[in-house]
Amino acid sequence: MALMTDFKGKKILITGASRGIGFESAKLFLAAGAHVIGTGRDQERLDHASAELSTIGDFHPLIADFDDPAAPALVAQAVEARWDSLDFLLNNAAVQTYKSDWEDEGLDLLQSQLRCNLFAQHELIFRLQHLLRKGSEPRIVNVSSGAGTLESLKTSSDMPTYRLTKYALGGLTLLWAETLRGRVAVNALDPGWLKTDLGGPHAPGEPADGGQRMWEICSLPWSESGKFWYGNQEIDF
Numbered sequence: 001m002a003l004m005t006d007f008k009g010k011k012i013l014i015t016g017a018s019r020g021i022g023f024e025s026a027k028l029f030l031a032a033g034a035h036v037i038g039t040g041r042d043q044e045r046l047d048h049a050s051a052e053l054s055t056i057g058d059f060h061p062l063i064a065d066f067d068d069p070a071a072p073a074l075v076a077q078a079v080e081a082r083w084d085s086l087d088f089l090l091n092n093a094a095v096q097t098y099k100s101d102w103e104d105e106g107l108d109l110l111q112s113q114l115r116c117n118l119f120a121q122h123e124l125i126f127r128l129q130h131l132l133r134k135g136s137e138p139r140i141v142n143v144s145s146g147a148g149t150l151e152s153l154k155t156s157s158d159m160p161t162y163r164l165t166k167y168a169l170g171g172l173t174l175l176w177a178e179t180l181r182g183r184v185a186v187n188a189l190d191p192g193w194l195k196t197d198l199g200g201p202h203a204p205g206e207p208a209d210g211g212q213r214m215w216e217i218c219s220l221p222w223s224e225s226g227k228f229w230y231g232n233q234e235i236d237f
């Protein structure tokens with residue numbers, strides 16, 4: 001496999017770069033000489049992350065709360081104002097609320113989580129596809145989860161909204177991969193269960209493992225598209 005190993009000068013948008021997997025990924029790409037725009041929802045956390053990331057490389061913080069339907073368009077606008085092309089769109093930001101079943105979740109959670117876990121990713125791809133087409137071997141990575149595979153839906157019913165949004169993100173990945181085939185590579189990543197705020201303290205892996213898996217999926221041959229990966233190992237949607 002001809003892996004991509006040189007990220008120097010690449011222009012990368014990472015959503016949810018203020019902590020967790022997005023933050024760890026930003027550290028790796030900045031250290032490799034990439035330019036990174038990283039979003040966060042909380043100003044204080046983003047400032048804190050930005051202070052550290054800016055010591056590593058060319059990092060630009062951008063406030064975005066994807067619960068606000070206007071946010072994806074504002075992010076796309078800000079990216080376009082800074083860059084005339086984009087090499088990587090890393091759709092990483094998401095929310096997970098742990099509830100044991102649909103009854104416990106109530107009716108509203110699906111409505112609200114679809115915004116941050118599916119609609120924002122879709123709109124960012126839609127609005128940034130023309131900048132990506134001007135990039136060099138451009139790629140999109142949608143960060144999904146092992147909790148959203150077809151197999152897991154057949155056997156587990158806790159946190160149903162989160163599972164369903166991630167399952168749908170797999171579908172979104174396939175559809176955009178077909179739409180952009182030959183122009184932009186589109187893949188989904190399972191970063192593994194990690195000790196982030198989302199993953200919780202009992203997870204077996206570290207946040208940095210997620211950064212490493214993001215690096216691996218971004219290093220795959222550009223011809224790989226429309227697939228689901230755990231790092232650089234292909235898995236089933």
Ligand SMILES: NC(=O)c1ccc[n+]([C@@H]2O[C@H](COP(=O)([O-])OP(=O)(O)OC[C@H]3O[C@@H](n4cnc5c(N)ncnc54)[C@H](OP(=O)(O)O)[C@@H]3O)[C@@H](O)[C@H]2O)c1
Nearest residue numbers: 016018020021041042065066093094145193194196198199
């Ligand atoms: N950790 C795991 O075990 C695990 C397993 C499988 C998949 N994943 C996936 O990996 C990705 C990253 O997860 P993580 O563990 O790094 O999560 P995390 O530590 O909770 O970080 C989430 C990031 O997303 C941002 N974010 C959250 N809600 C947002 C919203 N409504 N609008 C805009 N930004 C928002 C946060 O910004 P603020 O800091 O401003 O809130 C933060 O930067 C997610 O897609 C998640 O589903 C994680």
